[in-house]
Amino acid sequence: MKQVFALWAARNREYYRDKASLFWSFIFTPLLVVILALSFSGDDTEVFTIGLLGDGTYPGAERNYIAAINYSDRERALKQIQYQQIAILFDPANQTYWLNEQSAKSQLLEELLASELNSWQQQTTSGRQVRYIDWVLPGMLAMNIMFSGLFGVGYVIVRYRKNGVLKRLQAAPVKAWQFLLAQGMSRLSIMLVVTTILFLACWWLVDLLVVGSPWLLLLIALLGNLSIISLALLFASRSASEEFTNGLLNAVSFPMLLLSEVWFSLDRAPQWLQWLAEISPLTHMVRAARTVMLEGGDISQIMPSVLVLTAMSLVFLTAAGWLFRWHQE
Amino acid sequence: MQPIIEVRNLIKQFGSFRAVDNISFDIPEGVCFGLLGPNGAGKTTTIEIIEGIKKPTSGDILYQGQTRAEQFKLDIGIQFQSTALMDFVTTREVLELFGGFYENPAPIDELAELCQLGDFLDSFATKLSGGQKQRLLLAIALINNPKLLFLDEPTTGLDPQSRRNFWQLIEDIKQQGKTILLTTHYMDEAEQLCDQLIIIDSGKIIAEGSPQQLLKQHFGHSYVCLDSSDIGNTLDDFTETATTVNGQIELQTQSVDQTIKQLMEKQINLSSLRVRNPTLDDLFLKLTGHHLRN
Numbered sequence: 001m002k003q004v005f006a007l008w009a010a011r012n013r014e015y016y017r018d019k020a021s022l023f024w025s026f027i028f029t030p031l032l033v034v035i036l037a038l039s040f041s042g043d044d045t046e047v048f049t050i051g052l053l054g055d056g057t058y059p060g061a062e063r064n065y066i067a068a069i070n071y072s073d074r075e076r077a078l079k080q081i082q083y084q085q086i087a088i089l090f091d092p093a094n095q096t097y098w099l100n101e102q103s104a105k106s107q108l109l110e111e112l113l114a115s116e117l118n119s120w121q122q123q124t125t126s127g128r129q130v131r132y133i134d135w136v137l138p139g140m141l142a143m144n145i146m147f148s149g150l151f152g153v154g155y156v157i158v159r160y161r162k163n164g165v166l167k168r169l170q171a172a173p174v175k176a177w178q179f180l181l182a183q184g185m186s187r188l189s190i191m192l193v194v195t196t197i198l199f200l201a202c203w204w205l206v207d208l209l210v211v212g213s214p215w216l217l218l219l220i221a222l223l224g225n226l227s228i229i230s231l232a233l234l235f236a237s238r239s240a241s242e243e244f245t246n247g248l249l250n251a252v253s254f255p256m257l258l259l260s261e262v263w264f265s266l267d268r269a270p271q272w273l274q275w276l277a278e279i280s281p282l283t284h285m286v287r288a289a290r291t292v293m294l295e296g297g298d299i300s301q302i303m304p305s306v307l308v309l310t311a312m313s314l315v316f317l318t319a320a321g322w323l324f325r326w327h328q329e
Numbered sequence: 330m331q332p333i334i335e336v337r338n339l340i341k342q343f344g345s346f347r348a349v350d351n352i353s354f355d356i357p358e359g360v361c362f363g364l365l366g367p368n369g370a371g372k373t374t375t376i377e378i379i380e381g382i383k384k385p386t387s388g389d390i391l392y393q394g395q396t397r398a399e400q401f402k403l404d405i406g407i408q409f410q411s412t413a414l415m416d417f418v419t420t421r422e423v424l425e426l427f428g429g430f431y432e433n434p435a436p437i438d439e440l441a442e443l444c445q446l447g448d449f450l451d452s453f454a455t456k457l458s459g460g461q462k463q464r465l466l467l468a469i470a471l472i473n474n475p476k477l478l479f480l481d482e483p484t485t486g487l488d489p490q491s492r493r494n495f496w497q498l499i500e501d502i503k504q505q506g507k508t509i510l511l512t513t514h515y516m517d518e519a520e521q522l523c524d525q526l527i528i529i530d531s532g533k534i535i536a537e538g539s540p541q542q543l544l545k546q547h548f549g550h551s552y553v554c555l556d557s558s559d560i561g562n563t564l565d566d567f568t569e570t571a572t573t574v575n576g577q578i579e580l581q582t583q584s585v586d587q588t589i590k591q592l593m594e595k596q597i598n599l600s601s602l603r604v605r606n607p608t609l610d611d612l613f614l615k616l617t618g619h620h621l622r623n
Contacts, residue, residue, distance in 0.1 A: 006429030010415055010422065017417035163413035168469075170382060171407040172430045173399075327382070 003174050007182030008189075011156075015190055021152070025194045029144045033202050036133055036140075048087045048109050051077050056092025059116035060109075081106075082127035083294070088113075090120075098123045130294055134209040137202055138289035139262030142224060144198065145191055146256060146282050149228035150235070150249045153187050157236035158245040161327060170326035177321060184229045184317075191225050192218075212292035216299060220292065223309040224285030230316030231281065237323035256280045261287070284308045331394050333358040333477055333508050334379060339388035341374050341532075348374040349385075350532035356525075361499070361509040363523030365516070365609060371532040372512040373410060376481050379510065380407055392477075403431065406475035408466045410482045410512075414454040420465055421450040424472060431473040444468040444498060460491030467498065478502065480511045484518060496521055516609035528613060535616050540609060547615060548607040553580045553588045556601040577601075 015021055048066045052058060053074060060066045069086065071077035081089045081098050087109045089098040097120050099106040110117065160166045169179060199217070202208050210217075235252070239245050259266070259273065260282035266274050277283045288305035291297035299306075332355035341349040349371045356362045364372045377383040379390055381397060392401050414423055421437060428434030441447045444464040449457055454465060463483060470478060480499070484492040492515075499522055503509065513519050519526055520540045527537040536543055557578045570581040582588040585604055592599060 003430050006426050010418055010426045013422065014415050014417045160415075164409060164411055165413055165415060167382065167409060168407075168412045168414075171380060171402075171405075171409070172427060173402045174430055 003178045004182045004185070007169075007174070007179060008186045011183060011186035012190065015152070015186070025144070025148065025190075026197070029140060029198055030201050030205065033133070033137060033140060034205060036136060048105065049085070050109070051080055051086040051089040053077055053089065053091040054093050056090075058090040058092055059097075059113045059120070066109075078125065079295075082125050084127065084129035094121075095119060096121045096123055098125055100124075101126045102128060128209050128211075130209055133206050134294060135290065136263065137206075137208060138293055139260070139286045141195055141198060141202075141221075142260070142282055142285045142289060143257060143262050145195060145221065145225050145285070146228050146253060148191055148194070149187060149225060150232045150253055152190075152232075153183055153229050154232035154236040154249055155242065155245060157183060157233070158239050158242055161236075161240045162242060164327075166326045176324050176326070180233055180317075180321060180324065184226075184233060187229050187232075188222070188225050192221060195221050195225075208293075210293050211296035212298070216292045216297075216302065217289060219306070220285060220288045220302065220309075223306060223313065224281060224289075227281035227285075227309045227312040227316065230313045230320060233320035234316045234323070237320050238325050238328070240328045256282045259283065260285075278308075281309055281312050284312075330357065332356055333393060334510070335389075335391040335394070336375075336379065337389040337391070339375065339378060339390070340386045341371075341378060341383065342386040348532050349378070351388075352527075352529070352532070352534050354527050354534065354537060356508065356510060358508050359506050360524040361503055361511060361522050363519045363526030364510070364512040364529055365514070365519045365523075365526050365613075366512075366529035367514055367613075370514075370529045372514075372529055373481055374532075375529070376479055376510060376512050380405065380479050382407075403473060404476045405479060406470035406473060406477070407479045408463075408470040408481065408483055410485065412466055414462075414465075416453075416455055418454055419451050420446055420454050420457070423454045423465065424468060427469045427472045433474075434472050435474050440468045440471060443471070443501065445494070460487050460494065463487060463491070463495060464498065467495075471502070475507065477508045477510065480509060482512055482514070484513070484515065492518070516613070519609055528609070528616070530613070530617050536612065543609070543612055544607055547612050550581050550583050550607070551585050552605050552607070553582055553585060553592075554578065554601075554603040554605060555580075555592070555597070555599070559598045559601050561597075 050058065050060075050066055050068050052068045052070050054072070058068070061068070071080070071089075077089050078098065080086050081100050084100055084103045084105070087099075087103065087105045091097065097117065099110050099122065101107075101124050157166070166179075196218075199208075203210065231252075232249075235248055236245060239248075257263075259277040260280050261277070262282070266277060284305040288297075288302040291302050291305075295301075334356040336355070337353050339349050339352050340347065352375065364375060366372050374383065378385045381401065390397060392404075415426075418426070424437045424440060428437065437450075441450055444467055446461070446464055446468060449461055449465075454462070457465060467480075467483065470480075483499075484495050487495065496518065499509065499511075503522075509522075511519075511522060523540060525537075525539050526543075527534045528543075529535070536547075538546065554577050557573060557576055560578050572579050572581070580588055589599075589602070592602075
């Protein structure tokens with residue numbers, strides 16, 4: 001392990017002494033978060049939005065300050081009232097309505113419609129409002145992990161191979177697995193620290209919604225990082241061309257970014273595209289993080305993602321170790 | 330005495346190109362052994378196969394009479410022809426990194442003194458000049474106190490003063506009794522440093538022995554050199570073989586005294602006169618028809 005530690009320490013020094021890498025890690029992402037938070041903080045409360053389960057009429061239907069969204073899925077509609085995306089949910093078939101006890105809008109609308117709600121049965125739910133920034137932030141942190149892992153590991157190893165650093169290491173009593181382990185551990189430890197700091201900074205900056213356990217988020221960050229780093233090691237296992245690897249990493253990272261619901265939901269996307277998204281580690285990282293952060297999901301709820309990320313890490317690492325070459329002949 | 334390295338019938342093929350063509354030689358322990366040849370002759374491929382960096386197409390390499398095992402890597406030090414080092418790491422940290430790979434690394438301060446790195450220990454390794462970087466790479470190669478040191482074109486790209494400083498370093502290391510395998514395309518470097526050498530061209534060995542033995546074996550003459558403008562039209566009066574090199578006439582002579590006497594008799598201006606002995610480059614020219622540096 002002496003060799004692994006020596007390589008780990010050297011790679012860490014390379015990282016934290018490089019001002020450019022510190023900028024991209026610590027400045028760029030929080031800046032993006034603040035910009036997004038400001039961009040999507042516009043108050044559109046001129047109109048009350050209510051949810052309607054099934055068909056039928058509902059109190060206040062004729063009032064022009066109330067807009068309605070129809071839901072056929074009861075669970076989905078209940079989540080929307082929990083997340084304060086709608087003020088009140090009406091179920092005309094059962095003459096029942098739900099309001100969110102933590103939502104001022106919910107209670108205000110109930111007061112406005114009080115005279116018309118006499119024959120309706122009240123149900124209550126609770127939950128903090130989920131803003132776009134709350135929804136998008138787990139994706140942004142995952143995106144940061146992905147770019148840092150792919151380029152910070154993959155690109156660097158290819159550069160090492162091209163400029164002869166790997167050849168120099170090959171001549172020393174260092175085994176390939178020791179080198180790969182040191183590179184992976186270095187990036188993993190750096191990104192866990194960076195992600196934790198960013199998470200705490202964003203929490204403080206935009207009062208992030210975190211319903212579930214922070215320890216589960218740490219587990220997701222750990223496994224997500226590991227799967228991305230393993231993928232990077234696989235991509236960097238042979239090539240000595242920075243241009244080729246740069247293209248390859250871009251060709252993989254951008255589809256992952258689009259398909260993994262970092263910025264928008266794939267609910268309305270074709271089924272084949274949704275299936276395709278399942279092969280991206282980013283999809284599972286983002287999904288598990290949102291389940292914990294927004295829904296307060298426990299370990300059993302994120303277990304499918306945890307298992308997929310673990311399996312991906314094992315497969316990518318095995319392939320990377322098998323394909324790895326110190327230099328091109 | 331058992332050679333430290335035995336190379337047997339070594340062949341390395343890259344597609345249809347044969348870089349190393351069935352060569353065999355022994356490296357005795359404690360000598361500075363040179364692989365001399367022009368660029369592309371197969372020197373680096375040969376040395377990298379011996380180091381274990383490249384695999385041969387066929388042939389055997391024996392270390393102390395045995396197939397190379399794990400211990401081989403611990404016993405050798407390597408300075409490659411071109412190696413980059415990690416960014417943002419100081420000279421001291423580079424030495425600590427490579428020292429971390431061995432059980433008993435050499436003390437960094439001793440290495441820094443030997444390789445004259447004391448003033449640059451806290452500078453980033455990537456900011457060192459060419460000569461400083463080569464000395465750092467040599468220090469890395471020495472970090473495990475190796476029995477066998479591989480130096481692949483160690484002075485290529487250095488200015489004359491840095492080259493001479495580096496030669497002195499290698500002389501100091503030779504004094505420690507280490508075996509050195511050196512590749513170079515500089516004949517003066519080979520003559521200065523190597524106790525024994527092989528000359529390689531197109532992947533084949535074309536001569537082997539000590540520099541002195543080889544020159545004695547192939548040459549029995551010296552060269553009397555003059556600017557061609559000084560010798561004028563009288564060249565036909567000389568019986569010696571004459572060649573023109575870079576504007577100079579070189580008269581190949583068995584007797585320097587006799588030739589100079591002849592020049593004086595013909596009242597030729599001797600202000601540009603220079604006498605030189607044959608070099609390894611002359612030997613290479615004689616054997617292959619082209620110069621080492623071409």
